[in-house]
Amino acid sequence: MQECWLPKHKNGFLMSPDPISDLTKIETGLPLAVSKELEEIASKLPNLISSNEIRKTLQDIKTFDLSPLRNADDSRIVERAFQIYAHLANAYVWCEEDNPTDHIPEGVAVPLVELAKIVERPPIIPYASTALSNFERIDPKGEIVVENLRCIQKLIDIQDESWFHLIHVEIEAHAGSISQACILATLAIEQNDTKNIEAELLRIPRAFNKMITTFKRMFEKCSPDIYFHTLRPYLFGFTDIVYIGVEEFKGKPQTYRGESGAQSTVIPAIQAFLGLRHEKGGLTEHLEIMKAYMPKPHRELLNNVDQRKIRDFIITCKKGELVDAYNSCLQGLFKFRSLHLKMAHAYVAQKVSNPIGTGGTEFMRWLKQLRDETEKQYI
Numbered sequence: 001m002q003e004c005w006l007p008k009h010k011n012g013f014l015m016s017p018d019p020i021s022d023l024t025k026i027e028t029g030l031p032l033a034v035s036k037e038l039e040e041i042a043s044k045l046p047n048l049i050s051s052n053e054i055r056k057t058l059q060d061i062k063t064f065d066l067s068p069l070r071n072a073d074d075s076r077i078v079e080r081a082f083q084i085y086a087h088l089a090n091a092y093v094w095c096e097e098d099n100p101t102d103h104i105p106e107g108v109a110v111p112l113v114e115l116a117k118i119v120e121r122p123p124i125i126p127y128a129s130t131a132l133s134n135f136e137r138i139d140p141k142g143e144i145v146v147e148n149l150r151c152i153q154k155l156i157d158i159q160d161e162s163w164f165h166l167i168h169v170e171i172e173a174h175a176g177s178i179s180q181a182c183i184l185a186t187l188a189i190e191q192n193d194t195k196n197i198e199a200e201l202l203r204i205p206r207a208f209n210k211m212i213t214t215f216k217r218m219f220e221k222c223s224p225d226i227y228f229h230t231l232r233p234y235l236f237g238f239t240d241i242v243y244i245g246v247e248e249f250k251g252k253p254q255t256y257r258g259e260s261g262a263q264s265t266v267i268p269a270i271q272a273f274l275g276l277r278h279e280k281g282g283l284t285e286h287l288e289i290m291k292a293y294m295p296k297p298h299r300e301l302l303n304n305v306d307q308r309k310i311r312d313f314i315i316t317c318k319k320g321e322l323v324d325a326y327n328s329c330l331q332g333l334f335k336f337r338s339l340h341l342k343m344a345h346a347y348v349a350q351k352v353s354n355p356i357g358t359g360g361t362e363f364m365r366w367l368k369q370l371r372d373e374t375e376k377q378y379i
């Protein structure tokens with residue numbers, strides 16, 4: 001059921017209740033000694049990477065039996081274990097950027113694939129593990145704002161890394177009112193309640209404004225250079241990697257896409273709700289594939305959005321104030337995509353002559369196309 005991923009008004013697509021940060025502090029169904037070993041290696045990960053001991057340590061790690069987690073009554077427990085193993089796998093493969101391995105050792109590969117089956121996502125770091133479930137509140141009663149958050153799982157443990165992920169977390173929290181507005185506007189259409197449709201639609205550009213304000217703060221504590229050279233290399237996908245000891249793969253190398261904001265459900269959900277169409281091509285194909293990396297309840301939500309409902313209603317009823325409200329949502333998305341394009345340029349494209357995103361795409365041309373096609377669909 002994966003209850004922790006059911007979208008909530010307050011937190012949007014973030015894990016809710018807040019993620020579990022330490023498996024030793026709760027009843028997991030695993031022996032305490034196993035939880036302790038996992039949390040210990042998870043917290044030592046940045047040190048193991050910087051001292052160049054990560055591959056040796058992970059080659060020797062025991063293959064823990066995680067089958068008790070199949071019956072865990074809180075899906076956040078499985079997510080924390082998955083987050084740890086996924087980080088170990090990416091660290092193992094990418095700790096020497098110019099010398100990636102062709103395999104993941106058994107002690108990491110077998111539990112990771114077991115957990116991947118439970119969470120129903122590929123066995124590699126996704127956005128759900130770096131952002132959506134990678135935060136804890138400093139003041140438990142405080143808001144989800146970057147100053148009140150710290151990351152649970154780190155790879156390098158520098159401020160730029162935490163800031164990068166936590167800015168995403170705050171953006172996702174602001175987006176919570178968008179998903180709520182989409183649901184309530186859809187209900188209001190069923191009742192032909194134009195006043196409420198307008199009121200709900202108008203919440204969407206306000207949420208985008210907050211998301212944009214937060215996004216612009218990325219520069220404050222995450223330097224594009226450090227992101228590009230230090231964090232990003234760990235987030236790439238896997239090409240032809242053997243998961244040692246995983247019977248069902250029969251020794252066959254596996255290929256998966258890398259972690260990317262394209263695995264966030266916020267933008268695809270609003271795009272579907274507004275009934276926007278994009279020219280099919282490399283990026284739309286990539287974005288379809290990205291859905292498999294989203295938590296299952298998020299994928300299901302995307303599949304269930306009635307894509308033409310709001311747009312057709314507004315085109316048919318032709319009320320000026322509804323058209324304006326709809327267009328202001330589109331403008332919010334356009335502004336977000338324009339800023340996103342600038343950020344993708346500052347943090348990635350300007351560093352290289354032929355940029356490929358962590359997701360593995362030639363993204364600048366495609367992101368521009370998405371932004372421009374958004375603008376063309378005003379009513």
Ligand code: HEM
Nearest residue numbers: 168260261262264267343344347357358359360361363370
């Ligand atoms: C400095 C921060 C960011 C950088 C450098 C960045 C970079 C990229 C890149 C290179 C792509 C191309 C596709 C791929 O390679 O997977 C992409 C796509 C995407 N990113 Fe980001 N991104 C950033 C922040 C965000 C944030 C905060 C969000 C929203 C939660 C987001 C959401 C998306 C989405 C939805 C796509 C797919 C294209 C679209 O629908 O507009 N990104 N990003």
